[in-house]
Amino acid sequence: MSHTLFISDLHLSTDHPHAIEEFQRFIALAAPQAEALYILGDLFEYWAGDDDLDDPFHARVIAALHGLARQGVRVFLMHGNRDLLMGDVLAQACGARLLPDPTLLDLYGTPTLISHGDALCIDDVEYQQFRAQVHDAKFQKNFLAQPLAERKAYIEMLRRQSTAAKQKKDAAIMDVNADAVAALLREYRYPRLIHGHTHRPDRHQHSVDGHVCERWVLSDWDRKVTALRCDAQGCRVLEF
Secondary structure (H helix, E strand, O other): OOOEEEEOOOOEOOOOHHHHHHHHHHHHHOHHHOOEEEEEOOOEOOOOOHHHOOOHHHHHHHHHHHHHHHOOOEEEEEOOOOOOOOOHHHHHHHOEEEEOOOEEEEEOOEEEEEEOOHHHOOOOHHHHHHHHHHHOHHHHHHHHOOOHHHHHHHHHHHHHHHHHHHHHOOHHHHOOOHHHHHHHHHHOOOOEEEEOOOOOOEEEEEEEOOEEEEEEEOOOOOOOOEEEEEEOOEEEEEEO
């Protein structure tokens, strides 16, 4: 049966060599069976700019996705909070298409909204302020004008600060806000919603204006290697 796969929050980096091995195995064995693969953000632990394509580690990821696309599988990328500087140059190298967040799909007859998910975590005010700053086009242009080595050093500093800040936060504020989810579902006329970011994989049901909407939260690959498989019969989690 024709089906589509969704993954997110792989956080691929040289710090976790097992992750790239799992990714390449997934791309070689599971992904070719699908008609499309959607990566909903944080494919990389961080992405400093499309001028970093020649990094040997990045080249392995790009080659895997390009090979998948050459087999006829449609590949789609969405920005996450860690790799929001992914651009068209990277997408083209992967044989992929870069999608805006959110994007509404007609998935085998079911309207399905896909998102990274971090915009829904509105209770974390500090994070949302930071998110607004780094999504600003002028900020990104100025940042990308800096030498690659300086960009990487700055991002590494932000990663350390983020890790320390998370330890002091109530876990609940780093999850999605129910009212924000309802507002998004209402705006897009009550679709199914698929997102990542929170590292809290689950299936939820939301009742919004009398409509029951399904929400799938994708797993991060630090937890386990999984994908969400969707076809005309619905969605289910696959473990590898």
